[in-house]
Amino acid sequence: MAWEFLTVYWREMIRFVRFRTQLFSSLLQPALWMAFFGIAMSSNLDRFTSSIPAPAGVIPVDYLTFMAAGVIAMTTLFTSLFGGMSLLFDKNWGLMREMLASPMPRTHIMLGVSLSGMTKSFIQASIIMAFGLLLGVQFFPEYSASRIALSILGIFVFVGAFSLGFLLFSSNISMRLESPEGLQGIMTLLTLPLFFVSNALYPIQAFPAFLQTLSIYNPLTHLVTGIRYFALGGDFFAVGARYTTSTAEALGSFAYLAVFAAVMYLLARRTFQQAAVT
Amino acid sequence: MGGDDIIEVCDLEHTFGNFAAVRGIGFTVKKGEVFSFLGPNGAGKSTTINILTTLLPLQKGTVRVAGYDVAREPGKVRKAIGIVFQDDVLDRDLTVRETMEFHGRLYTIPREERRRRIDDLLRIVELESKRDERTKNLSGGMKRRLQIARGLMTWPEVLFLDEPTQGLDPQTRMRIWDYIRQVNGAGTTIFLTTHYMEEADMLSDRISIIDHGRIVVSGTPAELKNTLGEDVVYLETEDDRKARDAISGIEEIRSITESPRGLSVTISTDGSHCLPRIIERVRGAGITISNVNLKKPTMDDVFVHYTGKELRDTGA
Numbered sequence: 001m002a003w004e005f006l007t008v009y010w011r012e013m014i015r016f017v018r019f020r021t022q023l024f025s026s027l028l029q030p031a032l033w034m035a036f037f038g039i040a041m042s043s044n045l046d047r048f049t050s051s052i053p054a055p056a057g058v059i060p061v062d063y064l065t066f067m068a069a070g071v072i073a074m075t076t077l078f079t080s081l082f083g084g085m086s087l088l089f090d091k092n093w094g095l096m097r098e099m100l101a102s103p104m105p106r107t108h109i110m111l112g113v114s115l116s117g118m119t120k121s122f123i124q125a126s127i128i129m130a131f132g133l134l135l136g137v138q139f140f141p142e143y144s145a146s147r148i149a150l151s152i153l154g155i156f157v158f159v160g161a162f163s164l165g166f167l168l169f170s171s172n173i174s175m176r177l178e179s180p181e182g183l184q185g186i187m188t189l190l191t192l193p194l195f196f197v198s199n200a201l202y203p204i205q206a207f208p209a210f211l212q213t214l215s216i217y218n219p220l221t222h223l224v225t226g227i228r229y230f231a232l233g234g235d236f237f238a239v240g241a242r243y244t245t246s247t248a249e250a251l252g253s254f255a256y257l258a259v260f261a262a263v264m265y266l267l268a269r270r271t272f273q274q275a276a277v278t
Numbered sequence: 279m280g281g282d283d284i285i286e287v288c289d290l291e292h293t294f295g296n297f298a299a300v301r302g303i304g305f306t307v308k309k310g311e312v313f314s315f316l317g318p319n320g321a322g323k324s325t326t327i328n329i330l331t332t333l334l335p336l337q338k339g340t341v342r343v344a345g346y347d348v349a350r351e352p353g354k355v356r357k358a359i360g361i362v363f364q365d366d367v368l369d370r371d372l373t374v375r376e377t378m379e380f381h382g383r384l385y386t387i388p389r390e391e392r393r394r395r396i397d398d399l400l401r402i403v404e405l406e407s408k409r410d411e412r413t414k415n416l417s418g419g420m421k422r423r424l425q426i427a428r429g430l431m432t433w434p435e436v437l438f439l440d441e442p443t444q445g446l447d448p449q450t451r452m453r454i455w456d457y458i459r460q461v462n463g464a465g466t467t468i469f470l471t472t473h474y475m476e477e478a479d480m481l482s483d484r485i486s487i488i489d490h491g492r493i494v495v496s497g498t499p500a501e502l503k504n505t506l507g508e509d510v511v512y513l514e515t516e517d518d519r520k521a522r523d524a525i526s527g528i529e530e531i532r533s534i535t536e537s538p539r540g541l542s543v544t545i546s547t548d549g550s551h552c553l554p555r556i557i558e559r560v561r562g563a564g565i566t567i568s569n570v571n572l573k574k575p576t577m578d579d580v581f582v583h584y585t586g587k588e589l590r591d592t593g594a
Contacts, residue, residue, distance in 0.1 A: 007383035011372065018371045094367040101331050102384040103356040277333040 004104040008112020012086065016120060026120060030075040030128045034135055038064050045239060054237035059141060061238040068137040069227040070200030072128050073220055076121045077194060080163040081187040083117030084170030088180050097277050106272040114167035121163040122156055139231040151230040158226035158254060162219055165261035172268035175275060199224050203241040219260050222253035284309040284436055284467050290339035292325050299325040301491035312468040314478040317488035318585050323471055331361055331438055344435045360434030364441045366421045370414035374405055374424055377413055378431060385432045399427040419450035426457055436467045443477060455481060475577035489585040499577060506575040506583055508532055509549025511556060514540035514569035524563035525556050549574065
């Protein structure tokens with residue numbers, strides 16, 4: 001087993017910590033989403049949805065708590081989609097040549113970058129959960145300490161699989177593109193449908209059939225399902241809809257993310273193995 | 279090809295789309311020598327280096343570096359070589375030590391060994407005091423020295439130096455030449471490209487000049503300069519025609535050309551031995567000499583002769 005990807009990881013993390021603006025903005029952004037969008041939306045939506053009573057025995061969940069899972073997912077999506085950008089700079093500044101000319105297997109470049117992007121997503125998810133608790137997000141209702149620990153682990157596993165898939169995708173695209181502007185364009189274009197055609201901010205039950213079908217193929221939907229399964233349980237009521245997720249369904253969502261990551265790995269591996277410097 | 283050839287290139291061709299960047303070149307580099315690869319920009323130099331260093335896939339021909347085929351065993355070639363890139367290829371936000379550390383880890387040098395080599399090399403290139411400085415705060419010369427130290431970290435059998443002194447001041451260049459000689463003295467084969475002809479002249483054991491994707495000439499610096507042959511004496515007198523007659527009997531003179539600005543006399547042997555006699559003859563004929571100048575062929579002349587280009591016109 002070769003461990004050189006840890007070297008790439010190590011350098012990416014040094015950069016993350018040294019590049020102050022990137023560090024602070026990436027930590028602050030999710031908190032701002034929670035603070036402004038979350039509070040504004042929940043104060044409105046809770047007014048409407050409070051008129052729909054939860055069925056007996058089902059835990060009602062307020063909107064802020066509901067969307068907190070969506071904000072974790074969204075932040076993970078953004079961070080991962082742009083996570084490959086550093087490779088583009090490496091390439092344009094010639095730094096990539098040092099790695100390509102070294103005996104390190106080339107797939108380790110994308111693995112190191114992906115691992116660091118995943119770490120950033122873990123840090124961000126932790127911040128959202130901690131900050132959310134301050135704002136009144138009711139994650140882990142009446143859970144025991146061990147169940148909370150297990151749930152956080154479960155959330156991280158979902159966040160990890162999802163971010164890995166998108167980081168490998170982003171690394172692949174970055175390796176093929178010439179300009180950061182191009183990457184920015186593609187990623188911004190992808191962000192909108194991925195984010196809005198999902199269950200991150202609202203229930204998909206009310207979508208038209210066509211959008212519902214699309215949302216089921218959206219990896220973000222499966223990430224949010226997983227996070228809610230661990231944070232809120234398999235049966236709760238929010239935004240006028242009842243959410244039931246069996247363990248099998250949660251596993252299915254994870255399998256979907258794992259397959260997505262595996263496909264992205266195979267595609268990115270091809271790109272990296274063929275990488276040449278002109 | 280002999281057993282002591284550390285680089286063997288045979289019938290190498292490379293095209294980008296319709297453009298043939300390298301059109302069938304072959305050369306060898308002997309173990310332990312300093313080999314210079316010269317050529318104007320766009321001549322195929324970078325393409326060749328990129329193939330030799332496994333950064334570009336081989337299209338046609340055979341290339342062996344340090345005993346390994348670049349197409350079949352790129353991993354072994356990569357382990358055996360070191361590269362100092364043309365531009366300052368340094369991560370601005372890493373410190374000097376981290377830059378070295380990163381490189382050492384890419385080549386899986388064990389930790390203790392890595393630390394020892396970093397200490398040694400930073401001392402050699404005199405960057406010990408800058409250990410924890412970020413590379414963006416280093417001067418141009420320090421950056422280049424750091425890159426040389428980095429290239430040496432893996433104890434390569436062949437060190438590729440792509441324009442190692444470009445844009446550096448004369449003192450720094452001379453120090454870098456010293457490092458190159460030291461490294462070569464310790465047994466490392468050096469593959470050098472440069473736009474500075476005197477650099478190639480001073481450092482190289484052998485030189486190849488490439489132009490339009492083909493090698494136009496190869497040899498030792500002395501051989502190359504000798505192929506241009508002759509030293510040239512420039513002479514300005516009060517009467518060039520008479521002066522021409524006066525010296526025409528001298529055996530070593532190969533040709534004399536007259537121009538409005540004076541005579542240029544090509545000499546088949548060492549010009550400095552012939553010059554006193556030329557002056558005596560002209561004076562003897564009662565002609566006053568207003569200006570005299572002896573020019574020996576330089577690598578610049580060799581380069582211009584074979585590529586038809588002035589180096590300074592090719593840009594950087």
